[in-house]
Amino acid sequence: MTPARPDETDLRHLRRAVDLAAEALRAGDEPFGSVLVGPDGQVLAEERNRVHSLGDVTRHPEFALARWAVVHLTERQRRASTVYTSGEHCPMCSAAHGWVGLGPIVYAHSAAQLTQWLTELGVAPSPVRCLTVDDVVPGLDVRGPVPELADRMRDMHSSFHRQARRDERP
Numbered sequence: 001m002t003p004a005r006p007d008e009t010d011l012r013h014l015r016r017a018v019d020l021a022a023e024a025l026r027a028g029d030e031p032f033g034s035v036l037v038g039p040d041g042q043v044l045a046e047e048r049n050r051v052h053s054l055g056d057v058t059r060h061p062e063f064a065l066a067r068w069a070v071v072h073l074t075e076r077q078r079r080a081s082t083v084y085t086s087g088e089h090c091p092m093c094s095a096a097h098g099w100v101g102l103g104p105i106v107y108a109h110s111a112a113q114l115t116q117w118l119t120e121l122g123v124a125p126s127p128v129r130c131l132t133v134d135d136v137v138p139g140l141d142v143r144g145p146v147p148e149l150a151d152r153m154r155d156m157h158s159s160f161h162r163q164a165r166r167d168e169r170p
């Protein structure tokens, strides 16, 4: 993991990923959003978490973008495309990203940060181990976190889990 020194273009795409996370949160889904950007800087596809709304725990945005990329892009285009994402990929999404041969990943907050935030909130541990993208896809160009956006994401995750706790109450 390299601390991100994002340029203006990186920040623009990352802010969009964070806005998609906010959209997920408003819909009752966990706040995760991702944007797939082609080699020429064009936004190719966007997705947000849909786990709650679709009742499918695999509906992570990064997994959806990997699937989109394998259908719509050549191997060379995939290699030259970047995924901007609010949160570092989970192992499932890292694996999908690696299998389809996508290029760099830029994230606002790391998986380790999320694990720490959820622990602080008293959320039960995830059934899947927290790994870095590099643990799953060695050698990939991965940049993050970006502190000012990570703070906003921490507030969103906190809000999601506080609401989930209220909903559980009889």
Ligand code: ZN
Residues within 6 Å of the ligand: 060, 062, 063, 089, 090, 091, 092, 093, 094
């Ligand atoms: Zn995932």
